[in-house]
Amino acid sequence: MPLLQIKNVSKTYNNVTRALQDVSFSVEEGEVVSVIGPSGAGKSTLMRCINRLVDTSAGSVIFDGQDITGISKRELRHVRTKTGMIFQHYNLVDRLSVIANVLHGRLGQKSTLSGVVGYYSEREKENAFRIINKLGLSEQAYKPCNELSGGQKQRVGIARALMQEPKLLLCDEPIASLDPSSSKIIMDHLIDINETMNITVILNLHQVDVAVKYARRVIGITAGRVVYDGPSDALDKKTIHDIYQSGEGDLITDFER
């Protein structure tokens, strides 16, 4: 059974904006999938429907064998611990240290009380340092996040997500705010995490070349609909133009196959 099944999902905001229309696809455990499409195509909405940060208007999302479309808040909390999310703007608590932000990844698994008083077990702390080390942040562990570079902040975001011990990582424009060398470091970490920890990865990406380089499978979304779902090496210029229509030529011109 696939880890994730999206079945005929539609999302309409405020009864007006049709952000997703009848979207269906499945993702197998261990896959890396890039989702591409122009601004406003519905990529972020799709990610948010997968972990129910937004509710779908129609259709269903089956994750890890469970239909999560209609589940209670309590069940949702448990399901969310299995899905880590990484954001373009990192969503860290800037004044807190790297280690504190990484430990926050455990909050979903804790009782409210121990979360509020900041109680973490020795095992959780050891695990946090191990992950910080894996992401090359040992020297920054006690620094407040507002003293870090963008690339370092994103590595903290990844470390925090890994603390959840997720089955799926949703990465919403993870490199959109980073320069090329920091972007490469982030993408290489995400692929390493996929390969060494068997965590399934879904990437929302603006850059077609990055999407193709790092994932064997690409899903193209235009105006809320899936217009391509297939191997990245079968993605030709015409398909890319169809996905982006005319709007974002600058993302396409460098792309040669």
Ligand SMILES: Nc1ncnc2c1ncn2[C@@H]1O[C@H](COP(=O)(O)OP(=O)(O)OP(=O)(O)O)[C@@H](O)[C@H]1O
């Ligand atoms: N909370 C919201 N309320 C109302 N409309 C929204 C909301 N979030 C997104 N939308 C609209 O839904 C559509 C899809 O937006 P979404 O952010 O999912 O696209 P995207 O492909 O991620 O775009 P970008 O690449 O620019 O982030 C857009 O028309 C957007 O304006």
